[in-house]
Amino acid sequence: PTATPTPTGGSSDITAGVKATPTPTPAGEKPLYGGSINYIGCCSGSVPAAVDPWDLRGYSYTYIFHNSPIQMVFPFDPSKGVEYEPGLAVEWTQRDDGSWLLKLREGVTFHDGEAFTAHDVAATIDRLIDPETEVTARQAAMRAIYTSTEVVDDYTVIVHTGGTPNATAFAYLSAHHMAIVPEHLIKGDPTSEYAQDSQAPDGGTLKGGTPVRWHFMTPDETGTLAVGTGPFNMTFWDAEVEWVGERFENYFMYDEHGQRLPYADAWVRSNVPDGTRRMARFAAGTQDYTIGKGAGLHPDRARELCANTKDDECYIKEFPHGYFNTILNSESTEQWQDGTLNAASRYAQDMDVIADLAYGGRQGFMVMDRSRYPDGSISVDEQAELIPWSMADRREEFVQKAKDLIVAAGYPDGFELPLPYFSGGLCSGSFLDQYSRQVDALVEVGIQATLECREGVIVADELKAGKWSVNAPGGSTFLIDPADGLIKFHLKDSAMIRGPWRYPSQDYVDDNFRKAQKTVDTTARNEIYKDIERYIADPKWTVYPNMYTVVYLAIHGCVRNFHPGG
Numbered sequence: 001p002t003a004t005p006t007p008t009g010g011s012s013d014i015t016a017g018v019k020a021t022p023t024p025t026p027a028g029e030k031p032l033y034g035g036s037i038n039y040i041g042c043c044s045g046s047v048p049a050a051v052d053p054w055d056l057r058g059y060s061y062t063y064i065f066h067n068s069p070i071q072m073v074f075p076f077d078p079s080k081g082v083e084y085e086p087g088l089a090v091e092w093t094q095r096d097d098g099s100w101l102l103k104l105r106e107g108v109t110f111h112d113g114e115a116f117t118a119h120d121v122a123a124t125i126d127r128l129i130d131p132e133t134e135v136t137a138r139q140a141a142m143r144a145i146y147t148s149t150e151v152v153d154d155y156t157v158i159v160h161t162g163g164t165p166n167a168t169a170f171a172y173l174s175a176h177h178m179a180i181v182p183e184h185l186i187k188g189d190p191t192s193e194y195a196q197d198s199q200a201p202d203g204g205t206l207k208g209g210t211p212v213r214w215h216f217m218t219p220d221e222t223g224t225l226a227v228g229t230g231p232f233n234m235t236f237w238d239a240e241v242e243w244v245g246e247r248f249e250n251y252f253m254y255d256e257h258g259q260r261l262p263y264a265d266a267w268v269r270s271n272v273p274d275g276t277r278r279m280a281r282f283a284a285g286t287q288d289y290t291i292g293k294g295a296g297l298h299p300d301r302a303r304e305l306c307a308n309t310k311d312d313e314c315y316i317k318e319f320p321h322g323y324f325n326t327i328l329n330s331e332s333t334e335q336w337q338d339g340t341l342n343a344a345s346r347y348a349q350d351m352d353v354i355a356d357l358a359y360g361g362r363q364g365f366m367v368m369d370r371s372r373y374p375d376g377s378i379s380v381d382e383q384a385e386l387i388p389w390s391m392a393d394r395r396e397e398f399v400q401k402a403k404d405l406i407v408a409a410g411y412p413d414g415f416e417l418p419l420p421y422f423s424g425g426l427c428s429g430s431f432l433d434q435y436s437r438q439v440d441a442l443v444e445v446g447i448q449a450t451l452e453c454r455e456g457v458i459v460a461d462e463l464k465a466g467k468w469s470v471n472a473p474g475g476s477t478f479l480i481d482p483a484d485g486l487i488k489f490h491l492k493d494s495a496m497i498r499g500p501w502r503y504p505s506q507d508y509v510d511d512n513f514r515k516a517q518k519t520v521d522t523t524a525r526n527e528i529y530k531d532i533e534r535y536i537a538d539p540k541w542t543v544y545p546n547m548y549t550v551v552y553l554a555i556h557g558c559v560r561n562f563h564p565g566g
Contacts, residue, residue, distance in 0.1 A: 030257045036266035037559060040278045042291050047243045047271045051226040051234065053179035054127065056134045064245050064267050065111075066179035066228030069102055069121060070170070072480075078372065082480065084174055088116065088229065092173075095158075098165035100173065104155040108252045110182045111233040118157035122149040123183035125159060137495035138475075139177050144493055144514075145169050167517045167525055168487075171480035182227055231262040243269040275429055282554065283308045289555040293429025295323055295474065296551020299360040301430075305554045313557020322369060322550050323359065325434070325474040326489040328501060329542040333418060333469045339540030340409040345470075346539045347389045347402035348445040349438060351547045358433035361549035365390040367485040367533055369477060369548060376482025376526045378533050386537040402445040414446025421449040422468035430551070435472060438546075471501075472546075483529050485545055486513050490536070503543045508535060 041047070050057040053066055062068075071087035091103035108116040127133055129143050145166055150158040161169045172178055225234040231253065232245025245267045253261045272278045275293030282290045282305060290305075291297060297305070299316055306314035329336040329345060336342055351364030363370060365387045368377035384391050389398040406414060421442070423435040432453075439451045449470065463471065473496040477484045488495045490509045497506070509532055516528040536544060 030259060031255065031263050031560075033259075033263050033265070035264055035558070036268055037264050038268045038270065038286065038288050040270050040272045040281065040287055040290060042293075042295050046273055047237070047239045047241070047269055049239050051237050053177075053181065053226065053228070054124075054133070054135045054139060056136055062176045062179040062228075063230060064232050065226045065230040065234050066181065067230055068174055068176060068178040068180065069104075070174040072174050076372075082372075087174070088121070088180055089173075092170070094165065094170070097163050098161040098169070100159045100161075100170060101152075102157050102159065102173075104157065105252060106155055108229050109250050110229055111227045111248055112182070112185075114182055114184060116180075116182075116229055117154045118151045119154075120183045121157045121159075121180055122151050123187050124178075124180050125149050127186055136177065138488070141487055141491070141493050141495065142172050142178070144491075145172055145517075164518050165520050167519065168481055175480060179228060185224060185227055232267045239271065241271055279305060282556075285309065285311065285556065288559050289553055291319065291551065291553040294431035295476065296359060296430055297553055298358065298430060298433075299552045302552050302554040309556070311556050311558075314554060315557065316552050316554050319551045319553055321476040322361075322371065322548055323474060323476055324367075324485045324488065324545065325472060325547040326367075326485070326496065327438075327544055327546050328471040328473065328497065328503075330419070330466065330469050330471065331503065331542055332466055335409075335411075335415055335417070336469070336542055338409050340405050341411075341415075342542055343539035344402040344405040344409070344445060345442065345447065346544060347398045347405065348441045348447065349389070349546060350392065350395050350441060352390060352392050353395075354434055354437045354441075355547045355549040357437065358430045359549040359551055361551070363548040365537075365544070365546055366548050367490065367536055367545035368482045368529055369484055371548070371550070373482030373526075375523075376529045378530050382534075386534060399445055406446050411446070414448060416448035417450075417469035419467055419469040420452035421470040421472070422462070423451065423453060423472055431474075434547075438472065473497075482526065483513060483516065483532075485548065486529075486532065489545065490543070497543065501543075503541065505535065505538075505541045505543070508532075 048057065053062045067087045069087055069089040070084050070092060073083040073085050076082070086105065088105055088108065089102040090105050093101045095101055102118075102121065104116070104118055104121065110116060110120075125146055126149055128135060128139060129146050129148070131143070145161060145168060146159055147162040148160045150160065152158060159169070159173070225237055227234075229252070230245075231248055231251045233248040234244070235246045236242065236244035247262055247265055249260075251261055255261055270281075270287075272281065278287070278290065278293065281287040292301065292305075296319060297316070302316040306316065327345070327349075329342055331337060346365075349364075352362045353364075355362040355364055366377060366383070370377035378386065388394060389401070421435070421439050423431065435451055439449050442449045462468065473489065475488050475495060481487065486494075486509065489497055490506065491497070491513060492502070492506060492510050497503070512528055512532050512535075516525045516532075519525040519528060
């Protein structure tokens with residue numbers, strides 16, 4: 001089926017007052033088809049402002065509409081580690097020069113009926129690595145990995161990594177942000193009047209001397225919504241209302257019974273900015289699953305939410321990703337130019353306890369994902385030695401240590417931060433539980449701080465203007481690498497700290513991470529990761545990891561055997 005033009009207003013027919021149909025799956029019987037899955041997003045509860053999975057305005061849930069070349073196996077089994085299975089690629093081979101040769105699945109079609117080929121993979125990645133293409137923050141990190149593509153035939157493509165092996169190159173091929181889009185919707189006519197103009201109004205640019213016009217898939221006058229190969233075909237999108245995908249009848253995946261996936265008729269994401277109303281919709285049964293007001297539910301809050309429903313089969317599940325958080329003490333703040341005061345801010349925090357109170361999980365002050373990759377992180381004993389303030393049983397000792405450091409730095413009565421403690425606009429639910437307690441911890445030792453919550457475009461504008469003394473960015477993991485926290489928070493091309501927020505230790509972290517990427521031996525690579533973690537542990541640095549935790553969600557019993565992927 002072809003994409004349906006975007007309606008000019010109102011809501012889609014498929015979700016107008018429709019409650020998801022229960023789909024029982026008794027043991028020994030095949031799952032039944034039907035019903036719609038209704039979901040409201042986290043944080044601000046909004047529908048993304050773009051339909052293109054590569055748009056910098058923050059597209060998400062790409063596995064609903066798109067596929068990556070490789071797929072990670074869900075649910076994740078800690079006893080087996082990260083496992084991969086075919087997606088759009090059915091075979092993959094690493095070559096001597098570090099490049100990956102992908103044998104692609106034949107017979108796959110896009111939602112608009114066009115055949116999927118190697119040219120689509122090549123065009124997607126070529127568009128990604130074009131420095132003039134503005135992509136999402138997480139996708140920007142991929143540009144340090146891939147250098148070019150090479151189409152061998154219609155179902156074979158080579159993805160190059162610059163002539164040397166790269167430990168994260170394969171993992172990124174499985175990331176849900178590696179959404180493959182059709183060449184015919186993103187690659188324009190090189191003979192157009194704008195082909196030679198890098199400032200063309202439709203995003204024209206020059207790449208490698210060859211005139212290329214990259215288009216975004218936008219709901220413009222052509223009515224082109226997101227087009228992919230995923231289980232649902234986008235049929236409605238309005239950022240102020242909702243986002244609908246209906247079952248793609250030609251999806252290439254089947255279940256163990258030989259039934260073509262997906263089971264549901266539709267997947268719906270609604271725009272409900274108010275967190276209390278989002279929870280009320282779940283309690284009333286008009287929303288089928290939720291990760292809460294923030295980035296995840298504390299398991300106790302999830303149980304309480306289930307208890308407030310009339311659903312005897314409501315249950316909770318651990319989300320397949322974790323949540324990292326980092327502290328950025330702004331170097332433009334006079335006090336943070338003193339390493340003694342930066343140390344005091346670390347000694348003040350009790351992140352294991354804060355993580356437990358906010359999320360029901362705890363791994364304070366870690367940048368590596370110890371829970372899934374224990375060999376890539378320093379041991380608990382070494383943590384106690386290098387990061388003693390992270391030990392909950394020594395809390396009283398290190399609160400006093402923080403106070404003593406503040407006095408030693410010349411502030412016997414403490415000091416007040418000139419600008420706010422800034423949480424990146426995510427101040428609701430579990431986020432508020434976390435950030436408010438972090439501010440309380442600073443106040444306890446004599447650092448007067450004010451937490452401010454900002455939303456929408458104000459977030460980016462205020463950050464760029466430097467109107468903050470402390471920024472505490474957070475983000476979910478990719479579940480691909482023990483150094484996921486480094487990838488997002490500590491590198492020059494990271495999602496959070498690129499641009500104006502460079503810091504003194506960044507060159508060391510960045511250089512050693514690049515070394516680790518090119519280290520094929522897993523044991524040797526993990527040792528480099530540990531060395532980076534030891535280096536970051538120095539309390540004088542202005543930027544430091546402060547938490548890794550797991551998160552949970554609540555699910556109505558009408559959705560059976562549910563495990564969120566992507």
